[in-house]
Amino acid sequence: MFETVIGLEVHAQLQTQSKMFCGCATEFGSPANTRTCPVCLGLPGALPVVNQRAVEMAIRTGLALHCTVQSTNQFARKNYFYPDLPKGYQISQYDRPICENGWLELQANGTSKKVRIRRAHLEEDAGKNIHADAGSLVDLNRAGTPLIEIVTEPDMHSAEEVVSYLKSLRDVLMYIGVCDGNMEQGSLRCEPNLSLRPVGSDALGTKVELKNINSFKFVKDAIEYEIKRQTKVLSEGGTIHQETRLWDIERNQTAVMRSKEEAHDYRYFPDPDLVPLVIAEEWIEELRATIQELPKDRHQRFLRDYGLPDYDAGVLTSSRALADYFEACVTLFAEPKLISNFLMSEFLRELHQAGMTVESSPVSPERLVGLLQLVHDDTISLKVAKEIFPELFAGDKSAAQLVEEKGLRQLSDEGELLALIDAVIEQHPAQVAQYRGGKETVIGFLVGQAMKRSGGKANPQKVNALFKTRLAP
Amino acid sequence: MNQVEHVANLARLQLSREELERLSTQLSRILAYMEELNAVDTAGIPGTTSVVAGDANVLREDEVQPSLSQDQALRNAPDAVDGLFQVPQIISDR
Ligand SMILES: [Zn+2]
Numbered sequence: 001m002f003e004t005v006i007g008l009e010v011h012a013q014l015q016t017q018s019k020m021f022c023g024c025a026t027e028f029g030s031p032a033n034t035r036t037c038p039v040c041l042g043l044p045g046a047l048p049v050v051n052q053r054a055v056e057m058a059i060r061t062g063l064a065l066h067c068t069v070q071s072t073n074q075f076a077r078k079n080y081f082y083p084d085l086p087k088g089y090q091i092s093q094y095d096r097p098i099c100e101n102g103w104l105e106l107q108a109n110g111t112s113k114k115v116r117i118r119r120a121h122l123e124e125d126a127g128k129n130i131h132a133d134a135g136s137l138v139d140l141n142r143a144g145t146p147l148i149e150i151v152t153e154p155d156m157h158s159a160e161e162v163v164s165y166l167k168s169l170r171d172v173l174m175y176i177g178v179c180d181g182n183m184e185q186g187s188l189r190c191e192p193n194l195s196l197r198p199v200g201s202d203a204l205g206t207k208v209e210l211k212n213i214n215s216f217k218f219v220k221d222a223i224e225y226e227i228k229r230q231t232k233v234l235s236e237g238g239t240i241h242q243e244t245r246l247w248d249i250e251r252n253q254t255a256v257m258r259s260k261e262e263a264h265d266y267r268y269f270p271d272p273d274l275v276p277l278v279i280a281e282e283w284i285e286e287l288r289a290t291i292q293e294l295p296k297d298r299h300q301r302f303l304r305d306y307g308l309p310d311y312d313a314g315v316l317t318s319s320r321a322l323a324d325y326f327e328a329c330v331t332l333f334a335e336p337k338l339i340s341n342f343l344m345s346e347f348l349r350e351l352h353q354a355g356m357t358v359e360s361s362p363v364s365p366e367r368l369v370g371l372l373q374l375v376h377d378d379t380i381s382l383k384v385a386k387e388i389f390p391e392l393f394a395g396d397k398s399a400a401q402l403v404e405e406k407g408l409r410q411l412s413d414e415g416e417l418l419a420l421i422d423a424v425i426e427q428h429p430a431q432v433a434q435y436r437g438g439k440e441t442v443i444g445f446l447v448g449q450a451m452k453r454s455g456g457k458a459n460p461q462k463v464n465a466l467f468k469t470r471l472a473p
Numbered sequence: 474m475n476q477v478e479h480v481a482n483l484a485r486l487q488l489s490r491e492e493l494e495r496l497s498t499q500l501s502r503i504l505a506y507m508e509e510l511n512a513v514d515t516a517g518i519p520g521t522t523s524v525v526a527g528d529a530n531v532l533r534e535d536e537v538q539p540s541l542s543q544d545q546a547l548r549n550a551p552d553a554v555d556g557l558f559q560v561p562q563i564i565s566d567r
Contacts, residue, residue, distance in 0.1 A: 016535045023538025032556040033546045037538070041546060053535035074522055081485055083560040129563060137557035140546070265483055270522035278529040 002196040002234060004227050005204060006162055007154035010169060011147050012179040013125065013187040014057045020124045020146035021048030021091065028185055032139040040144035042087035047273055050075075054146035055098070055277065057178040058122045059287050061148055062099025064172050064294060065117050069284050070098050073277035075122075078266045083138050084127035092149075094268040097121035098279075104172070105296065106156075106164040115165050116153040123147050148178070154193070154204065159223040163216055166190055171295045175320050183214050192223060195240070196230045205230075205240060210254060212246040222247040226254055298323055306336035315344050321358035322348075328365035329372075338372055346386055350393045363393050371399035378412050378459055379403065411458040414466070417450075420458060421466050424449045435471055443467055 019026055022039035038046035062069050076094035102117035127143035129136050150169065156162050170188060173179040180187050190213055195205035208230070210222050225247075230240055245254035293301070295317050302313035302323075317323045322343070329339045347368065351361060371392060374380045380388075380403055388402050395402075403409055411417060424446055425432055435442045443464065450463045477497045481488050488496065540546075543556050552559035 018535050018537045023533075023536060024540045025537045031543065033543050033558070034556075035540050036546045037540050041541075043549075049531060049533045051535050052532040055532070079483070083558070083563060130557065131563065132554075134554070135552070135559050135561055136563040137554060137559055139557055265479075267483065270520070272523050275523050275531050276529045277532075 001199045002231055003199045003201075004157050004194065004196055005154045005207075006156040006158075006192050006194045006223065007207075008152045008156065008162060008165065009191045009193070010150045010166070011125075011189040011191075012061075012150065012173050014054050014146040014148060014178055015180060016051055016053050016057070016146055018051060019144035020051050020054050020122070021144055022046075024141075024144065026145050030141055033141060035141040036143070040086070041140060048091065048271075050274065050277060051146060054122060055279075056287055057146075058098050058120065058148050059279065059284060060176050060291055061150070061173065061178050062102065062120055063284070063288050063291055064176050065099070065102035065104055065120065065150070067099035067102030067117060067120060069279055070096055070100065071279055071281075072096065073098050073122075073279065075271045075274045075277075076268045077271045078123075078268055080266055082126070083136060084129050084140070084143065086127070086140060086143060090124060090126065091271055091274070092123035092268075093121035098277075104165065104168055106161055106168055108158065108161045108164045113155075113161075115155045115161075118151045118153050120148055120150040123149060154195075159220045159227075162192055162223055163220055166216065166219060168296075171318075175295050176291055183216070186214065189214070190219060192219070194223060194226050194230070196227070196234060205234075206242050208240060208242070208254075209244045210247060211244055211257065212248075218247055218249065221252065222254060225252065229254065295320075306330065306340075308336055308340055312337075312340045312344065316340060319358065325358050325361070325365060329369050332365060333369040333373055333376075335372065335376060338376065339369070342368070342372060342385075346389045350390060354393070362396075367392060367398060374399055374403060378410055378462075380408055380410050381459065384408050384410070384456075408457065411454050412462055414462075417458060417462055417466055418470070420450050420453055421463065421470055423453065425470065432471065436473070443471075 016026055018024060019040055022037050024035045024037050024040055039048055059069050073093065074096055075091050077089040078092045079089045081088055097119040099120040103114045104117060105112050105114050125142050125145040125147050127138055127140035129138055156165060170181045174181040182188065191209055191211050193207045193209045195207040197203060197205045208226060210226060213219050213222050226245070233240060244257040246257045248255050299313045299317045302308050302317060303310065316326045326339060326343055330336050333339065351358065371385055371389065375382050375385045388408065391402060392399055428446065428449065431442050431445055446467055447460060447463050451458055451460060477493055477500060547553040547556070547558065550558045
């Protein structure tokens with residue numbers, strides 16, 4: 001019997017405007033080799049200068065992941081040759097990463113656990129290789145884009161745990177606005193390293209690094225495949241080689257990329273072109289203040305402060321914009337559950353259909369709350385509110401205006417309702433007799449008739465209650 | 474000698490037998506000299522990693538500056554196709 005041990009390296013692209021060490025733009029999708037300069041092309045004599053915003057994003061990432069931020073930082077050169085690396089080295093950090101010793105919580109098998117984060121460091125991305133028949137082609141637009149590499153301790157034991165960790169990490173990075181979290185475009189890349197050991201053993205087995213994984217599904221598939229493969233090799237008395245394996249999407253299997261022994265001799269040394277980066281305590285505290293509440297904390301607060309069900313809190317805190325919108329509504333109108341229900345159904349549906357985001361919603365919290373207040377004070381039914389919401393969404397009228405114009409005001413006046421009820425009683429003596437004879441379900445029919453007579457405007461709860469009093473023996 | 478060969482390989486230098494022998498001797502002498510420097514007690518003195526006058530924190534604002542044109546970027550390239558640098562076939566990805 002074997003136990004699986006998994007650690008994870010995640011590379012997240014920091015959402016800066018310009019590159020890590022030069023002013024070239026970082027945006028995705030420009031024509032090949034139109035976002036380069038002497039610095040990121042590695043031309044002789046060009047000197048790198050650190051992007052302050054990238055440093056701030058790295059610090060905020062570290063704080064969000066409960067890390068210690070290193071006061072003195074040094075950039076190092078990681079030396080290797082590859083066509084997408086024009087300088088012959090990657091500027092990275094080695095023995096003094098900017099952030100160390102943090103943790104992040106994951107949820108798996110119905111419980112939560114902390115995964116220790118060993119380090120998070122700043123580095124620059126490489127360019128992109130395209131393999132063609134005539135040779136390999138290189139686009140250096142991405143070369144020099146700032147990355148933060150986040151490395152865990154080998155604390156995970158299943159694909160489920162890794163996927164959960166990765167989702168939490170992605171949530172955090174997106175929430176604090178340092179990464180767009182797009183795995184398909186490569187803004188978030190994950191490289192699990194995986195080994196097996198006999199159950200009960202403390203020693204780590206030989207690990208295999210997995211690459212080419214650009215979706216949550218592939219993370220799960222690749223890890224599950226690799227667990228099976230290694231279990232088979234070890235069960236048959238074989239040995240695992242330390243190597244990097246690529247996930248082959250077509251064949252649904254991992255295949256060896258290269259052997260590691262030689263490749264890992266990077267000869268790191270401090271980059272003499274870059275002066276030390278000293279991070280003062282005040283700077284850290286300034287940045288700590290800019291970190292918004294993290295999704296998990298906000299989720300807990302929504303349960304506690306608004307008495308929402310776990311499901312609601314989860315949906316509402318899944319994006320910062322939606323959570324902000326909800327809280328703006330609650331501030332105006334203290335009916336959290338009514339608001340939550342409406343946001344999760346009608347509101348999100350209309351946004352989705354219009355291809356819009358919460359940020360660009362044409363309905364402000366004020367107008368939405370205006371509608372729900374009409375429901376709350378029985379001016380209109382919830383059903384009517386749902387019916388007119390698309391119009392509220394598409395136009396700029398207030399809910400009260402729409403209700404007035406369309407004559408949708410709910411009939412709640414007791415005198416008017418009683419007149420309606422008496423008319424129904426007179427018209428359906430047979431059903432009334434049945435009700436009086438003990439067949440209570442007939443009341444549904446009678447209420448239905450009264451609703452019909454009112455053109456759907458009568459308040460159904462009130463009609464129901466009034467029927468019961470009227471027909472009481 | 475093995476070590477020199479290994480470092481040469483890392484640096485993608487192709488050395489002849491004669492060059493290897495000559496460099497091995499030279500490097501041994503350089504390393505011996507470094508050993509002498511190692512004798513100096515540097516405990517408690519932070520390493521000097523840069524000779525740029527005493528600074529720390531040379532930072533720039535996150536502002537986009539004009540890049541080179543594609544033509545300019547590719548001007549030094551021995552081969553280029555469709556705006557891309559062309560290099561000998563890479564067998565495996567990193
Ligand atoms: Zn550049």
